[in-house]
Structures are given as structure tokens and as C-alpha cells.
Amino acid sequence: MGRGISPAVEATAVPNTDPLADAGHSKRKQTLLSLLDALHELTKDDDFASPVSNNDRPSFEDDRDVPTVDEHLQKVGADVFKKFERRMTNLDRELRNFANAARQLGSSVGILSSSVHLRERLAQLLWLFRENAADLFPRKVKRQPRESLVDTALQAALRRKRHKGPSHVVNPTVDDLDPEDFPDQMRSLAHDVMTFLDCLNEFPEFSDEAVNASIQSLECDLKYWASCLKAYEGQFRYPAVQRYLHDLTSEMGEHLDIITGSLSVFIEIGVPTIRFAQEHASQNLLNLSTVATFFSAVTATTMQFSYNMTEGTLAKAVNCFWFISLVFSIQAAVNSLLGLTWKQAMYRSPGHRVPWWVHIWIKRSPLVFLVASVACFSMGLVLFGYSSGQDRVTTTLTSVFSAFSCIGLAAVSTWFISERMIFTKHQGQKWLADVLSEAKVELCSVPGIKWIIYEPRALAWRTGRHVREAGQWMVRQFRIASDSVSRMSTRTLRRVSTMSTAIEKDQEDGTTETLASPQSPEPISPLRMRQSNSTGPLLPIAEVRSSNFGSSDNLEMATTMSDASTAAQNAPPPSGKARFVHAVHSVMMMRQAASPMPFGLSLPPHTPTRRRTSSIDGPRGRSMSAEPIGMMRASRVAALVPKLKALETTQDLAAHQALVRHLQFSPNGKFLATSSWDRTSVIFRVGEPFTAHRILAQPQGFVGQVAWSPNGTILLTKLNRGVKVWNEDGVCKKTIDRRKNVQSIAWLPGGEGFLSVEGSDVVKLDLNGQVLDTYHFDRMVLHDVAVTQDCQRMLCVGTLMASRDGLHPSKSRAEKQIIAFNMEKKEIENRVPVLHDVRDITLAHDDQVALVSYENKAPPQLWKLDLFKDTARLSLRHTYMPKVTVDFAGPSYFGGKNDQLVLCAGKAGDIHIWDRESAALLHHVRAQALGGDLTCIAWNAAVEPFVFATGSHDGGVRIWTTPPNYPTINVTESTPGSYANSTNGNTPRTGTPSLFDTEQQTSSPEQQDFTSEQFLQAAAQNVGASTRLGERKAVTFE
Known part of the structure; x- marks a missing residue:
């Protein structure tokens, strides 16, 4: 493979006459070339794994290489x-x-x-x-x-x-x-x-x-x-x-x-x-002004008929009323124009900043003046009729209609004023009609007025009832009498008819005198006609209602029975949850029938395929820092990158049946402690392979954190409201009940005690639960603490509950703080505000830097702890940025030799590893095919080569390290392809004995669906299986 050497490297290749200098120069050159080869190979591997177009990469104006x-x-x-x-x-x-x-x-x-x-x-x-x-x-x-x-x-x-x-x-x-x-x-x-x-x-x-x-x-x-x-x-x-x-x-x-x-x-x-x-209000005032102006003209014109009439009382009264009417009409017109101008003015004061009399004068005076003007004009007009000697009919009609109009005007004006008063009093919640109704009810409830109102009505009602009853009695008596008369007339007619028939027969037999027989039909008595036309006697009202109710009750009873039968026939099928529970019970019954003794349900064994994990670009050239990388740093990074590339999952442990909440290696590297939402903690013995050493039962609740003592012989497990102290053999030495919610715990460097974070307090405890000291933080809810090696200071992270003035945010996030606290002086030396949801803080072994972890998508940060005049000061050193947006899971940790690495896991299953000093992303392990999202990560700092563990939602713990058969890489002699290949193998998950034989472990509410599916699969796959009792490890209960 052809190498591209930068001009800086070529400049160092100038011949030197000194043999020792030539040897040193050759060694540095070889180191640089090896580093460039390693970085180039990383770039090739990452481009092959996830090709990204150049358009998707960020562009920087002043950087020709990979952006820093x-x-x-x-x-x-x-x-x-x-x-x-x-x-x-x-x-x-x-x-x-x-x-x-x-x-x-x-x-x-x-x-x-x-x-x-x-x-x-x-x-x-x-x-x-x-x-x-x-x-x-x-x-x-x-x-x-x-x-x-x-x-x-x-x-x-x-x-x-x-x-x-x-x-x-x-x-x-x-x-x-x-x-x-x-x-x-x-x-x-x-x-x-x-x-x-x-x-x-x-x-x-x-x-x-x-x-x-x-x-x-x-x-x-x-x-x-x-x-x-x-x-x-x-x-x-x-x-x-x-x-x-x-x-x-x-x-x-x-x-x-x-x-x-x-x-x-x-x-x-x-x-x-x-x-x-x-504009609507202005238009009303404009209309009022127009009417007032017109009415003033009418008044002035009418005054021409009476202004010269100065004799007599009536004449003087006429002129007086008309002059007053003219004044009021002019005032109404002028005040309307004034109010119109005031409403349209941009610089007018708001209504609540104007004196009440000014506000009333501007808004109410035009209408009041106009009404007064109309009333005065009407009075003057009536008097003018009498003073001018008009006919009696004219004066009478004028007086009557004027009085009628004035009364109507007064009534409507009173109604308007009352509406305004009611609106002001009840703030628009009641109308005037409602108030009048309530007043009427209250008035009628007065005893004397109640008697006056209701007694005459009751007397009239009783009198009317008696009259109606008397009339009904008379009608009944008349009907009885008419029936008797009808019956008597019927008998008489029958007898007359019988006698006439006999006479006719006698005449037919021997008489010559002929009598005329009646041709009309036999008369029908009124009684028979009434009975033939009626359907029967009328029933009382009560009997009719009784019959109707009986029929409706029968109908309702039949309808109810019909609905009940229909509902029983149309019952919906059982829900999915009911079917799932039925299936689980069926599988458990089959399993109990197939096995002579109960045995625990565990997750199905998983045999993942070992594969090479892909990696994001390691920083190339000067991308690790804004300054050129020195020889020693280049050599260190060149040695780290191949080791990180070689990491892969070598063991897959079925540690728990629910989400793994936290895990930690012991400082001596011998044990790995895990905690889960299945109310258990497991101590694994580190080795090839990892073996379950002890299972710690936690029936009091979920275990949120495990913490090894500095010497690795004592383990603390944090419960919701207490802490348990265990030795490395799984024996519970002490249960410390705090009776308060415990957020986190942290060991003191000497191992003589620990700190318990409880709300706004940090309590210093010994291993027997005795309170040694308490540190209070006002208006803060702390989440985590870390103590320096000299026990003089501790770093705290928490959320500010209220400002110093007692204020709370309305919509924004509350302020969070990173605090440097002096434990000897019990005072805050420095506080730094942050906006993201800070949750964890970890100090490096040298106490010079602290790693702060956040929730959700905020990346971890490295804060430097400086001492200035014996006072701690915090300053941000690095922010460890991923290449893409990641939803981080759990706290981040230091890793590598001398805490030279920073590790953080994503919820999707990816793992990020940065160089601590340069904040360069050295390795990115993408989501694996082993199943289960990551929840936490832990690094074993006591062993070599690199080893770290990850916990997941499915209860599994995966061990990451370099495979035993992986070739050793010499940085100065390696070729670009020396570590490009890897061997594939299977890493079966090691089963861990379960504390519960036939009961399902309950996870958190967020994991109910996942646990149900895994439980059903596990139950189906474990039917007929058997478990040897000799394989179980010892289980220690308190």
C-alpha cells in the first residue's frame, strides 16, 4: 500500500552526520509511519462499514484534514x-x-x-x-x-x-x-x-x-x-x-x-x-351627535311660536322648558363630538387611568343630555297646548301621549341603567332578568307577602273545585233521573203495544171496524241506545294507570331478559393479556408434569457468532487536538487503537431475569458485582470463563447501585431506602435502614465509611450505620458525589429546586450545578451551572479531573479540578462528542491504564471510547446482534489486556476483551493488514442459577412487555428440561 507522507515528515528526513542522531531519527520516522498506517487503516475500515458521502460531513473553512x-x-x-x-x-x-x-x-x-x-x-x-x-x-x-x-x-x-x-x-x-x-x-x-x-x-x-x-x-x-x-x-x-x-x-x-x-x-x-x-363606538357617538343636532334645530324652530309669549304662568313655563331642551340638545351634540374625538385620539389615556367623572362625562353625558332635552321639549309642548287655548281634545291627547312616551322612556332608561349596574356588580355572570327572578323569589318567601300572594289563589282554587264538584254532582243526578224516566216510558210503550196488538187480533177475528196499526218501528229506549253505542262503563283513572304500568313493566322485564341473553351470547373474546396468562399457566403445568421437581426458568441460551466490530474513524493527523500531536502521544494512540479494535464479546452471561441496573468490578479485579430489577445481585468471579460466585437476595426492593470498597473486600448494595453491607463471600454483615430515599452511595478513600446521598443532605456513615457527619445543601436535590483521595473535598452534582428568591421555572429546565465542597470547612468553594440533566460524577485516580455524565443525549464532559489559593475551582476541559446523536445509557467511566480512556454506552447498544487527553473518538462499537439494549458499562482497571462489561435490558452481562488467539501487534513493525482480520467463534452465554423456581421475576413497568415475551419464550423452550442441584451455587440470605 502506498503511503502519503506529509511535508512535516519529509522535512525530518534530512541526512545527519551523527550516527546516534541518525538512529534516533530513523526510530521516530518509523513510529510516525506506523501511526499513519494505523490511522489510514482505521479510516478504510470505517468507510467500508458505513460509507458516508462527502456532502454529509461537516465542512470547516480552516481545516484541510478531518475536523477536530x-x-x-x-x-x-x-x-x-x-x-x-x-x-x-x-x-x-x-x-x-x-x-x-x-x-x-x-x-x-x-x-x-x-x-x-x-x-x-x-x-x-x-x-x-x-x-x-x-x-x-x-x-x-x-x-x-x-x-x-x-x-x-x-x-x-x-x-x-x-x-x-x-x-x-x-x-x-x-x-x-x-x-x-x-x-x-x-x-x-x-x-x-x-x-x-x-x-x-x-x-x-x-x-x-x-x-x-x-x-x-x-x-x-x-x-x-x-x-x-x-x-x-x-x-x-x-x-x-x-x-x-x-x-x-x-x-x-x-x-x-x-x-x-x-x-x-x-x-x-x-x-x-x-x-x-x-369604529363601532365612534359611529354610535356620531349618530348621537347627528340626532342631537337635528333635535336642537327642531327645538329652536318651535321656540319661534312662543318666545314672545311672556304673560301668564303657562307661557313662562313653556318658554322655560323649551329653552332648557335647547341647551340640553346642544350639549348632547357637543359632548358627542368631544367623545368621538377623544376615542379616536392616539394619545388618549386608557380607560382605567382616567378619573371616573371624566370617563362618565365623556361616555354618558351625550345620551343623558339628549334624553333630558326630549323630556323638557315634551313638557313644554303639553303646556304650550294649554297656554295657546287649543281645543280640549287636542290638549288631552297631547298630554296622554306625552305622558305615555315619557313613562316608556323613563322605563327603558331605568332598564339600561340597571343592566349596567348588574354587569358591574356580577362581572357579567348574571343578567338583569336573573336578578329580578331571584328578587321575586326572595320577596315571595316573606311570610306576610307569601300569604297575600298564595292564599287568594288557594281560596279561588278551592272555590272552583267545589263548584266543579257541585256541577258534576248535578250532572250525575240528572243522568240518574233521565235514566229512570226513560225506563218508565219504555215500560209504558211496551204495555201500549201489547194492548194494541190484542185489540187488532180481536178486530180481525170478529169485528168489522178496522183500526189503524202503527207503521213506525218500535221505539228504542234511550237507555238501550246508550248501552249499544258505548263500549262499557268508564273505568277510574287509577285503574287505567295501573293497567298501563303493568303492561310496561312486563315489557321492560322482557326487554331486560332479552338484552341480558344477547349480551351473554355476544360477549367479546378474551383479551391478549388473558390469552397470554392462560398460555403461561398451561406451559408451567406441562413443565411441572414433565419434571420431578420444580426448577427455575432462565432465558434461552444464546450462541452469538463472534464477529469483527466496526469502528468510526479514529482521529487522523492533527484531529486529536488543536495543536500538533507529539511523538509520545502519537505512539500512545498508535498502541491504543489496535487494542481497542481487537475488543469483542468473549462471554455472554445470563446474570438476571430483568434489566441490569448497575455493575462494577472490584478494585483488585477479582470480582464483578451486578444488580438488577429482579431484586438480586450477583457476584461473578473474574476468569476464563466468568463464574457465578454468590447470588445476593434483596427482598426489600430493587438494587440501584453496587459499590466495592477500595480494598475490594466489602460490597455495598443500595436499596431505595437503605444500604446493605456484604463481604466478598456473600454474607450480609449489616443492613442500614435510612428511612429516606437514598440517591447514591460513594466510598471514602480509606474504606472506613461511605457517603449516602439523601435529598439535600450528604450523610457520612461508618459500616455499622452510625452517622459520622452530615452536609446540607440548601435548595438542592443531589444525585451523586465523589470524594478526593485526601478526604478534604467532595464533588457533588444536583438540581436546584428554587432560586434564592424562591422562584421556580415556568417552562424551561431547572438549573443544575456541579459543586466543589470543602468537607473540613463545610462550605461551597465553587459551583458551576449546567442546563442538562446531570446525574453522575466520577473522579480520576489522580483527583485532577472529574468525569460528569448526563441523561438523554447530552455527551459526557471532563472537568478539571484546580486549586487556587487553597480553593478548588472547576473548569471544563473536554466534551466527548460522538459522530452522531446518541441517547446515552447510564454513567460514563474512566478506562485503560492511568484512566487514559473514557467509555460510555448508548441505549441502542453502541459503545463509544474516547482518548481522555485529546477527546478524540478512538473506537465506536456499533449495536451488536446479541439482542438487548445497553443499560450500563464497567471497566476492569486491574487486569491486562483490556476488559470491560456491559449490562442490557434482557438481564444479560457481556464481557468484552481481546480473544486469546488474537495476534499480538508490534506497532513499529506491523503492516496495515496485520490486524484487519479476525476469527469468528461462538460465545455461549453462561447460565446463572435463579433464586426463583416457578415464579416469574417482575421487572420495572417500562419493561413489562419485553419481559412477558421473553418469559413465554423461555417457558416454551424449557418444557421438559431438568436442572441438577449440584450445579447451583450457594445462595445467602440475611
């Missing part, structure tokens, strides 16, 4: 600031558009002034954030001169404002801006946005809840940030605080986007609505 980590951070940080700048520009544009649209509204001077001040404050804050970003990313973000802080439009507005007089709002001077002003500027911005909102709400014609909610949320977060930033006074030029301020731009930008969208909608909908309402 610093360049990547510079570009990402600059992109974040530019996005924030675009958001600020968009909000400023919407404020300008809103100010232009609001100029056509009445009383808009307040909103115009507040928008100008808000735009000015946004420009100042943007300038401060730009200065902050320019300090962090000098190659990507350019500084801005102070003259461009306020744009031309704002400067012109300020100049006009200075000519007109000083403003009531004090504006900070541009020349006085300093990074130390960040808290004051944020508090001032909160005040300005609330002033803008108050001016916006002064338009009662339209209310936008979206604008109110977004601005109030921003105001709450701004006050929270300003209060939190007060704690870092004098540190705003420190890189750590500057990075926190830079991270705040993303949180603030979300608020700005919401406000920008709400303002855009307000401009499109709210401003036209307010304009329409104001």
Missing part, C-alpha cells in the same frame, strides 16, 4: 447562537409590524412606547449574548460594535422622544453594558415584556389568551434566570458560566418563537377586531 473536536464544537456553538439571533430578529420584526398596525388604533401610544422599549431591551440582550458567544467561539462568531446595538428606526424614535421630553421609562445606557449586567438585563426584560402585556390588555375590545400565556411564561422564566445568575456575580467571564449562558439561548429561543407566532396572529386578527369595535 474543537472545530466541531465551535461550529455547533455558532449555529446555536445564529439560530437564537434569527429568533430575536423575527420577534423584533413582529414588534415593528405590530407597532405600525397599532398606530391606527385609539389610545395606542402606550403600546407603541412599550414596544419601542422592548425592542431596545432585546437589542441590548442580543448584544450581550453575542459578546458571550464571541468569547466562546472566536473563530465562528464575530463581535459587533456598540454603535450597531440599536437600529436606525429605534435611534430616530429615541431622538424624537428626546426632543419631546424625557420618557417615564429609564433606559440603560449602551456604553455601560457589561457581561456582569446579565441578571439586571434579564430582570429588566421581564419588566418590559409585562409592561407590553399590560398595554396590550388595555384594549378591552379583544383579549388573546395565547399572547398572555406566552408572555407570562417568559416573564416567569426570566425572573428565575435572573435570580439564579445573581449567585455567579463576578464570574460572568468564566468559561463555565459563559457556556451556561450560551445554553440558555435555546431555552429563551423557544419562548421567543411562541411569542412571535402569537403576535403574528394578533396582528392578523386582534388589531382588525379592535379597530372595528372602536
Whole structure:
């Protein structure tokens, strides 16, 4: 393979006359060539594994080689600031558009002034954030001169404002801006946005809840940030605080986007609505002015008939009423025009800032004057009829109709006034009719009035009932009498008919005299006719209802029985969960029938295929650092990369039946301790292969953490509300009940005790559970701690629950802090704010650097611990960036010799390994085909070659190391293809005995579905299997 040697390497190839120098030069040259070969091979392997087009790679202006980590951070940080700048520009544009649209509204001077001040404050804050970003990313973000802080439009507005007089709002001077002003500027911005909102709400014609909610949320977060930033006074030029301020731009930008969208909608909908309402009110005043003017003309014309009539009382009264009517009509017209002008004025005061008498005079006086003018004119007109000697009919009709119209006018006016009073009293929750109904009910409930209202009605009702009953009795008596008369007439007619028939027969027999027989049919008695036309006697009402209810009850009973039978026939089939439970019980019954004794269910054995893991590009050339890499560093990295490439899964242990929560190697490298959500912890003995040494039962709850003592002889297991102390043989020495939630535990360097993180306190305990000391952190919830080797300081990470003023964030994330605490003085020496969800912190063996891990997609960071005048100071050293966005799982760890590596696992199953000093990504193990997402990772620092372990969701623990048959690589003599190939083999998972024979282990709620499927598969595959009791390890219970 052809090698490309850089000009720097060729320059070192100049001949030297010294033999020793030639030998040293040849050795350095060979080392460089080997390093270039290794890096080139890594690049080839990664390109073959995951080809990426050149368009997908980030481009850097000043870098011809692979971009460095610093360049990547510079570009990402600059992109974040530019996005924030675009958001600020968009909000400023919407404020300008809103100010232009609001100029056509009445009383808009307040909103115009507040928008100008808000735009000015946004420009100042943007300038401060730009200065902050320019300090962090000098190659990507350019500084801005102070003259461009306020744009031309704002400067012109300020100049006009200075000519007109000083403003009531004090504006900070541009020349006085300093990074130390960040808290004051944020508090001032909160005040300005609330002033803008108050001016916006002064338009009662339209209310936008979206604008109110977004601005109030921003105001709450701004006050929270300003209060939190007060704690870092004098540190705003420190890189750590500057990075926190830079991270705040993303949180603030979300608020700005919401406000920008709400303002855009307000401009499109709210401003036209307010304009329409104001024009409608102005039109009413204009109509009132027109009517008043017309009526004043009518009054003046009518006065021509009576102004010269000065004799007599009636004549004087006529002129008096008409003159007063003319005055009132003129006042109504003038006040209407005055109110119209005032409503359309841009500089008028809002309604709540005007004295009540001025407000009433402008809004109510035109209508009142017009009504009074009409009433006076009517009175004068009636009197004029009498004074001028008009006919009696004329005067009478004029008086009657005038009185009728005045009464109607007074009634309607009273109704209007009452409506206004009721609206003001009940805030629009009740109408006047509702109040009148309630008053009527209350009035009727008075005893005397109740008797007056209800007793006459009751008396009339009783009288009417008696009358109706008497009438009904008379009708019944008449019917009885008529029936009796009908029966008597029927009998009489029958007898007459019988007698006439007999007479006729006698005449036919012997008489010559003929009698005329009746030709009409026999009359029908009224009683028979009534009975023939009726269907039967009428039943009482109660009997009819009883019959109807009986039939409906029968029908309802039949319907209910029919529905019940239908529901029983149409019952839905059993759910999937019920079928799953039935299948599990069936498999368990089959298994118990097939085995003479119960045995534990374990995950199915897995035989993965050993394969070569692909890797992302190791940093090439000068990509490991911004400075050229020295000879020793190049040699070290050249030796690390092949070792990391050789790592692969050599053992797959079925350690648990649920998610593996945490694992850790003992400091002496002999044991590996694991904890799981199946309420067990397992101690493995390190070797070839790993063997289960002890299984520790934890019936009290889930085990969240395991921690080996510095000498590797004692193991701590953290429960939810306590800690258990075990020896290496699995014997429980002590159970420490803390009666409080324990977040994490950390050993003291001497092994004489440990620290327990409990909310806002860090409790120092010995191995017997005795409290040695307590360290309290006000307004903090701590997550993890780490102690230095001299036991003088500890580093803590936690979440700030409230600011020093007791404020809480509205929408943004709460502030997190990394704290350097002096355990002897019991005081905080240094605190660093961070925005990401920090969870774990680990100190290197030399106590010079600390590795901080975050949740979700935030990459781990390396913080340097410096001592300045015997005071600890934290400063960010590196941020370990992956090539793609990764959702990290569990804490990150130091690895390698002298903690030269940094390891972190992703939830998808990929593993990242960085060089600690250069932050270069040396190796990236992509998601494996072994199954199960990763949850944690641990490095064995006591053995050589490299060994680390990973835990997964399926309860498996995988051991990663160099295979025994892997060829040893000599860096100075290796060829590019010497480590390109690997052998494939199977790594069967070693079974671990289970504590539970027939019961399923319950995992966390997040893993219920996964565990159910694995349990069913395990049960199906283990039917008929047998387990020897001799294979079980000893299980130790407390």
C-alpha cells in the first residue's frame, strides 16, 4: 500500500552526520509511519462499514484534514447562537409590524412606547449574548460594535422622544453594558415584556389568551434566570458560566418563537377586531351627535311660536322648558363630538387611568343630555297646548301621549341603567332578568307577602273545585233521573203495544171496524241506545294507570331478559393479556408434569457468532487536538487503537431475569458485582470463563447501585431506602435502614465509611450505620458525589429546586450545578451551572479531573479540578462528542491504564471510547446482534489486556476483551493488514442459577412487555428440561 507522507515528515528526513542522531531519527520516522498506517487503516475500515458521502460531513473553512473536536464544537456553538439571533430578529420584526398596525388604533401610544422599549431591551440582550458567544467561539462568531446595538428606526424614535421630553421609562445606557449586567438585563426584560402585556390588555375590545400565556411564561422564566445568575456575580467571564449562558439561548429561543407566532396572529386578527369595535363606538357617538343636532334645530324652530309669549304662568313655563331642551340638545351634540374625538385620539389615556367623572362625562353625558332635552321639549309642548287655548281634545291627547312616551322612556332608561349596574356588580355572570327572578323569589318567601300572594289563589282554587264538584254532582243526578224516566216510558210503550196488538187480533177475528196499526218501528229506549253505542262503563283513572304500568313493566322485564341473553351470547373474546396468562399457566403445568421437581426458568441460551466490530474513524493527523500531536502521544494512540479494535464479546452471561441496573468490578479485579430489577445481585468471579460466585437476595426492593470498597473486600448494595453491607463471600454483615430515599452511595478513600446521598443532605456513615457527619445543601436535590483521595473535598452534582428568591421555572429546565465542597470547612468553594440533566460524577485516580455524565443525549464532559489559593475551582476541559446523536445509557467511566480512556454506552447498544487527553473518538462499537439494549458499562482497571462489561435490558452481562488467539501487534513493525482480520467463534452465554423456581421475576413497568415475551419464550423452550442441584451455587440470605 502506498503511503502519503506529509511535508512535516519529509522535512525530518534530512541526512545527519551523527550516527546516534541518525538512529534516533530513523526510530521516530518509523513510529510516525506506523501511526499513519494505523490511522489510514482505521479510516478504510470505517468507510467500508458505513460509507458516508462527502456532502454529509461537516465542512470547516480552516481545516484541510478531518475536523477536530474543537472545530466541531465551535461550529455547533455558532449555529446555536445564529439560530437564537434569527429568533430575536423575527420577534423584533413582529414588534415593528405590530407597532405600525397599532398606530391606527385609539389610545395606542402606550403600546407603541412599550414596544419601542422592548425592542431596545432585546437589542441590548442580543448584544450581550453575542459578546458571550464571541468569547466562546472566536473563530465562528464575530463581535459587533456598540454603535450597531440599536437600529436606525429605534435611534430616530429615541431622538424624537428626546426632543419631546424625557420618557417615564429609564433606559440603560449602551456604553455601560457589561457581561456582569446579565441578571439586571434579564430582570429588566421581564419588566418590559409585562409592561407590553399590560398595554396590550388595555384594549378591552379583544383579549388573546395565547399572547398572555406566552408572555407570562417568559416573564416567569426570566425572573428565575435572573435570580439564579445573581449567585455567579463576578464570574460572568468564566468559561463555565459563559457556556451556561450560551445554553440558555435555546431555552429563551423557544419562548421567543411562541411569542412571535402569537403576535403574528394578533396582528392578523386582534388589531382588525379592535379597530372595528372602536369604529363601532365612534359611529354610535356620531349618530348621537347627528340626532342631537337635528333635535336642537327642531327645538329652536318651535321656540319661534312662543318666545314672545311672556304673560301668564303657562307661557313662562313653556318658554322655560323649551329653552332648557335647547341647551340640553346642544350639549348632547357637543359632548358627542368631544367623545368621538377623544376615542379616536392616539394619545388618549386608557380607560382605567382616567378619573371616573371624566370617563362618565365623556361616555354618558351625550345620551343623558339628549334624553333630558326630549323630556323638557315634551313638557313644554303639553303646556304650550294649554297656554295657546287649543281645543280640549287636542290638549288631552297631547298630554296622554306625552305622558305615555315619557313613562316608556323613563322605563327603558331605568332598564339600561340597571343592566349596567348588574354587569358591574356580577362581572357579567348574571343578567338583569336573573336578578329580578331571584328578587321575586326572595320577596315571595316573606311570610306576610307569601300569604297575600298564595292564599287568594288557594281560596279561588278551592272555590272552583267545589263548584266543579257541585256541577258534576248535578250532572250525575240528572243522568240518574233521565235514566229512570226513560225506563218508565219504555215500560209504558211496551204495555201500549201489547194492548194494541190484542185489540187488532180481536178486530180481525170478529169485528168489522178496522183500526189503524202503527207503521213506525218500535221505539228504542234511550237507555238501550246508550248501552249499544258505548263500549262499557268508564273505568277510574287509577285503574287505567295501573293497567298501563303493568303492561310496561312486563315489557321492560322482557326487554331486560332479552338484552341480558344477547349480551351473554355476544360477549367479546378474551383479551391478549388473558390469552397470554392462560398460555403461561398451561406451559408451567406441562413443565411441572414433565419434571420431578420444580426448577427455575432462565432465558434461552444464546450462541452469538463472534464477529469483527466496526469502528468510526479514529482521529487522523492533527484531529486529536488543536495543536500538533507529539511523538509520545502519537505512539500512545498508535498502541491504543489496535487494542481497542481487537475488543469483542468473549462471554455472554445470563446474570438476571430483568434489566441490569448497575455493575462494577472490584478494585483488585477479582470480582464483578451486578444488580438488577429482579431484586438480586450477583457476584461473578473474574476468569476464563466468568463464574457465578454468590447470588445476593434483596427482598426489600430493587438494587440501584453496587459499590466495592477500595480494598475490594466489602460490597455495598443500595436499596431505595437503605444500604446493605456484604463481604466478598456473600454474607450480609449489616443492613442500614435510612428511612429516606437514598440517591447514591460513594466510598471514602480509606474504606472506613461511605457517603449516602439523601435529598439535600450528604450523610457520612461508618459500616455499622452510625452517622459520622452530615452536609446540607440548601435548595438542592443531589444525585451523586465523589470524594478526593485526601478526604478534604467532595464533588457533588444536583438540581436546584428554587432560586434564592424562591422562584421556580415556568417552562424551561431547572438549573443544575456541579459543586466543589470543602468537607473540613463545610462550605461551597465553587459551583458551576449546567442546563442538562446531570446525574453522575466520577473522579480520576489522580483527583485532577472529574468525569460528569448526563441523561438523554447530552455527551459526557471532563472537568478539571484546580486549586487556587487553597480553593478548588472547576473548569471544563473536554466534551466527548460522538459522530452522531446518541441517547446515552447510564454513567460514563474512566478506562485503560492511568484512566487514559473514557467509555460510555448508548441505549441502542453502541459503545463509544474516547482518548481522555485529546477527546478524540478512538473506537465506536456499533449495536451488536446479541439482542438487548445497553443499560450500563464497567471497566476492569486491574487486569491486562483490556476488559470491560456491559449490562442490557434482557438481564444479560457481556464481557468484552481481546480473544486469546488474537495476534499480538508490534506497532513499529506491523503492516496495515496485520490486524484487519479476525476469527469468528461462538460465545455461549453462561447460565446463572435463579433464586426463583416457578415464579416469574417482575421487572420495572417500562419493561413489562419485553419481559412477558421473553418469559413465554423461555417457558416454551424449557418444557421438559431438568436442572441438577449440584450445579447451583450457594445462595445467602440475611
